[in-house]
Amino acid sequence: MNRIIYADNAATTPVLPEVLQAMTPFYCESYGNPSSIFYSVGADARRALDEARRSMADSLGCLPEEVYFTSCGTEADNWALKGAARRMARQGKKHLITSSIEHHAVLHSMKALEREGFEVTYLPVDGQGFVRPRDLEDALRPDTGLVSIMFANNEIGTIEPVEQLCAIAHSHGAWFHTDAVQAVGAVPVRFGQMGFDLLSLSAHKFNGPKGVGALLVRKGVLPDVFLDGGGQERGRRAGTENLAGIAGMAKALELAVTGMEEKSRRLAALRDTVQRHVQAMEQVKVNGPEDPAFRLPGTLNVSFAGAESESILLFLDMAGICASSGSACASGSLDPSHVLLAIGLSHALANCSLRLSFGVQNTPEDAQAICRALDSAVAEVRRRSAIW
Amino acid sequence: MHMMYTEKVMDHFTHPRNLGEIPDADGVGEVGNAKCGDVMKIFLKIEDGTIRDAKFKTFGCGAAVATSSMATELIKGRPIEDALKLTNKAVIEALGELPPVKVHCSVLAEQAVKAALADYYRRQGVDPEPIVGKLEEDCHACSAGACEA
Numbered sequence: 001m002n003r004i005i006y007a008d009n010a011a012t013t014p015v016l017p018e019v020l021q022a023m024t025p026f027y028c029e030s031y032g033n034p035s036s037i038f039y040s041v042g043a044d045a046r047r048a049l050d051e052a053r054r055s056m057a058d059s060l061g062c063l064p065e066e067v068y069f070t071s072c073g074t075e076a077d078n079w080a081l082k083g084a085a086r087r088m089a090r091q092g093k094k095h096l097i098t099s100s101i102e103h104h105a106v107l108h109s110m111k112a113l114e115r116e117g118f119e120v121t122y123l124p125v126d127g128q129g130f131v132r133p134r135d136l137e138d139a140l141r142p143d144t145g146l147v148s149i150m151f152a153n154n155e156i157g158t159i160e161p162v163e164q165l166c167a168i169a170h171s172h173g174a175w176f177h178t179d180a181v182q183a184v185g186a187v188p189v190r191f192g193q194m195g196f197d198l199l200s201l202s203a204h205k206f207n208g209p210k211g212v213g214a215l216l217v218r219k220g221v222l223p224d225v226f227l228d229g230g231g232q233e234r235g236r237r238a239g240t241e242n243l244a245g246i247a248g249m250a251k252a253l254e255l256a257v258t259g260m261e262e263k264s265r266r267l268a269a270l271r272d273t274v275q276r277h278v279q280a281m282e283q284v285k286v287n288g289p290e291d292p293a294f295r296l297p298g299t300l301n302v303s304f305a306g307a308e309s310e311s312i313l314l315f316l317d318m319a320g321i322c323a324s325s326g327s328a329c330a331s332g333s334l335d336p337s338h339v340l341l342a343i344g345l346s347h348a349l350a351n352c353s354l355r356l357s358f359g360v361q362n363t364p365e366d367a368q369a370i371c372r373a374l375d376s377a378v379a380e381v382r383r384r385s386a387i388w
Numbered sequence: 389m390h391m392m393y394t395e396k397v398m399d400h401f402t403h404p405r406n407l408g409e410i411p412d413a414d415g416v417g418e419v420g421n422a423k424c425g426d427v428m429k430i431f432l433k434i435e436d437g438t439i440r441d442a443k444f445k446t447f448g449c450g451a452a453v454a455t456s457s458m459a460t461e462l463i464k465g466r467p468i469e470d471a472l473k474l475t476n477k478a479v480i481e482a483l484g485e486l487p488p489v490k491v492h493c494s495v496l497a498e499q500a501v502k503a504a505l506a507d508y509y510r511r512q513g514v515d516p517e518p519i520v521g522k523l524e525e526d527c528h529a530c531s532a533g534a535c536e537a
Contacts, residue, residue, distance in 0.1 A: 306447065308425060308426075308452075310448075310449035310450055311448070311449060311450060311453065314390065314392075314401060317389065318402070336425070346422075346423075347424075348421075351425040383407075385427075385446070385447040386428060386446055387422055
């Protein structure tokens with residue numbers, strides 16, 4: 001059996017040893033409930049929780065009281081959208097704006113809000129996946145309560161002009177949320193300075209554990225309470241805190257932020273090695289921004305005309321390489337990726353698309369092995385193809 | 389290792405039987421479209437009412453390749469009458485099993501064989517419809533439930 005080369009870091013990432021180390025004390029030793037502060041084991045837990053919140057705030061350029069822990073990025077998105085929409089609805093604002101390339105956590109939350117009577121505008125994107133500020137200007141109305149645009153796209157890595165879009169939303173009196181699940185830990189994110197009202201993040205995308213995330217909420221902005229209960233998270237998101245997960249997330253973020261420049265350079269070098277290689281192949285299209293400065297450093301999305309992506313994935317798997325297809329076919333839907341269709345790919349080409357996403361554990365040798373495996377996989381799949 | 393397909397399906401995906409084209413085929417059938425993600429093309433060589441050779445070319449997922457491979461295996465060397473009776477269920481049974489979302493691939497494989505036979509009859513100057521039945525233009529997998537086996 002080959003060594004596994006994991007190149008699907010946009011799906012999830014391995015937990016780093018230092019992160020795991022930061023988590024373990026909270027299972028069997030400092031297992032107290034952070035709300036039970038009248039004895040040391042509970043007080044220790046509370047101190048650790050406060051410390052993790054401070055650390056997260058430092059890493060993200062926000063106030064500790066602007067950090068609300070959640071169980072995942074999807075929960076943060078659900079809370080941000082539903083909580084803010086319902087709050088704004090009480091001021092008569094029942095119009096929402098988002099983009100057509102959001103993660104399903106946002107898109108499906110928007111669909112749920114439509115069923116509640118909200119009106120949602122889905123902004124198109126250009127061929128590289130960028131939301132045009134002009135389109136946002138045109139879509140904003142006096143009754144727009146919330147604009148939600150992702151910081152960076154999970155499939156093609158496009159980094160959106162979120163600061164500019166946020167300023168535009170504010171000038172029309174709307175709140176601005178950004179799903180920064182792919183961006184946090186990968187590119188600089190400064191919550192206060194960038195002006196956002198709400199921001200979602202997820203620990204397992206930056207070498208933290210699964211099952212923990214956060215919603216940043218600017219002071220003075222109050223989305224409706226998401227979970228009623230025992231008063232945790234300042235009464236807005238009740239439930240006993242996942243302290244081990246939270247401590248792991250804070251540590252992972254600290255490591256990601258301190259090592260960001262070096263990591264970005266390394267990941268971009270791996271991505272560019274593979275990108276240069278595939279661009280030399282016949283009839284290949286690299287999806288996403290042409291300027292690498294506007295693409296997540298580790299993300300490469302590429303279409304191989306005539307070669308269906310699941311078949312390529314199966315051959316890569318045989319070579320020990322874990323990647324992801326541009327289509328959601330393997331996960332049960334037969335429709336190709338909404339993101340690839342939104343940037344103008346034909347259904348046929350969208351069905352031939354592959355995402356490789358590099359992470360801290362990948363090496364230059366991995367990139368070389370991926371290039372070799374792609375050569376033979378794409379050639380073999382095309383050899384069988386009825387349309388090549 | 390992925391958990392999409394059984395060993396038998398993977399065997400046919402990794403080592404497809406009868407891959408290729410027959411330049412002087414007596415019947416050629418093409419079904420599906422790249423929009424849905426699957427295109428199957430089946431070539432038949434027919435002599436004395438028997439399918440002497442069958443080959444395929446498929447654009448599609450693992451199941452699309454495996455079902456085309458199995459379909460050609462099931463009809464090769466058989467009388468036309470047997471090939472006309474090939475069902476998607478028979479293809480699935482021969483492969484062991486397919487994930488539910490991939491059942492439509494077996495439907496395509498059945499249709500590809502029928503389309504190739506229809507083409508054969510047309511070339512003989514025989515109206516294929518009373519023999520082969522009406523052929524769907526496209527696979528309707530995208531409209532939910534169309535391919536429930």
